[in-house]
Amino acid sequence: xxxxxxxxxxxxxxxxxxxxxxxxxxxxxxxxxxxxxxxxxxxxxxxxxxxxxxxxxxxxxxxxxxxxxxxxxxxxxxxxxxxxxxxxxxxxxxxxxxxxxxxxxxxxxxxxxxxxxxxxxxxxxxxxxxxxxxxxx
Amino acid sequence: xxxxxxxxxxxxxxxxxxxxxxxxxxxxxxxxxxxxxxxxxxxxxxxxxxxxxxxxxxxxxxxxxxxxxxxxxxxxxxxxxxxxxxxxxxxxxxxxxxxxxxxxxxxxxxxxxxxxxxxxxxxxxxxxxxxxxxxxx
Numbered sequence: 001x002x003x004x005x006x007x008x009x010x011x012x013x014x015x016x017x018x019x020x021x022x023x024x025x026x027x028x029x030x031x032x033x034x035x036x037x038x039x040x041x042x043x044x045x046x047x048x049x050x051x052x053x054x055x056x057x058x059x060x061x062x063x064x065x066x067x068x069x070x071x072x073x074x075x076x077x078x079x080x081x082x083x084x085x086x087x088x089x090x091x092x093x094x095x096x097x098x099x100x101x102x103x104x105x106x107x108x109x110x111x112x113x114x115x116x117x118x119x120x121x122x123x124x125x126x127x128x129x130x131x132x133x134x135x136x137x
Numbered sequence: 138x139x140x141x142x143x144x145x146x147x148x149x150x151x152x153x154x155x156x157x158x159x160x161x162x163x164x165x166x167x168x169x170x171x172x173x174x175x176x177x178x179x180x181x182x183x184x185x186x187x188x189x190x191x192x193x194x195x196x197x198x199x200x201x202x203x204x205x206x207x208x209x210x211x212x213x214x215x216x217x218x219x220x221x222x223x224x225x226x227x228x229x230x231x232x233x234x235x236x237x238x239x240x241x242x243x244x245x246x247x248x249x250x251x252x253x254x255x256x257x258x259x260x261x262x263x264x265x266x267x268x269x270x271x272x273x274x
Binding site for chain 1: 138139140142144145148152212220222223224225226227243244247248250251252254255256257258259262266267268269
């Protein structure tokens with residue numbers, strides 16, 4: 001079971017911004033810090049801006065800032081936005097499902113419940129919780 | 138977020154056997170029913186035999202049978218065996234982790250808890266629960 005690198009880097013962008021609330025963060029700085037291409041980060045940053053999570057300012061002194069307090073950003077909500085393909089078993093994909101057991105199978109319901117439980121756990125945690133320094137629980 | 142096809146097909150093999158407790162099931166029959174190659178199924182069946190879940194008998198009249206009652210096989214345990222790579226974020230992979238936030242980041246712990254919650258949900262369900270006909274909940 002894997003999440004996409006896209007989710008991983010999205011969370012790192014948000015965490016980096018949350019750690020520097022006093023100033024704007026640049027994409028160059030994020031790219032250096034995480035050894036990931038600026039192009040890849042641009043896509044992530046644009047998506048986060050579109051969701052109303054990041055403010056992006058162009059030009060000298062510009063950069064990225066969180067648009068909401070880190071304590072108001074739930075990790076579950078971020079992951080729901082970045083993970084567009086929750087295909088746990090074939091029958092999640094109605095279009096390409098070829099499973100012959102589907103009509104009487106309870107598996108889809110079972111995995112849906114498990115997925116809800118996974119996301120509910122992430123909903124208990126905010127960006128502020130995971131970026132707080134020196135408070136390992 | 139995806140599970141592997143390997144997990145998907147493993148569950149289907151177990152479900153097919155659970156639906157036919159009165160007789161042996163053949164790999165040819167499973168391959169026909171699910172439009173998947175015999176080679177792929179052989180690997181799955183061998184792994185299930187090694188785990189003590191399937192009995193395989195060679196020759197005429199041979200085939201596959203469950204070695205345990207379906208009610209004793211938990212879906213969570215099956216998925217733990219088939220999903221060997223629970224890499225939710227990069228830092229799950231100690232060998233290749235290059236994330237610079239790791240030392241003070243709480244993300245790994247958060248995803249571990251969410252994963253435990255996902256698997257705990259699957260532990261509540263047995264193979265018998267998902268193969269029972271005519272009892273949709």
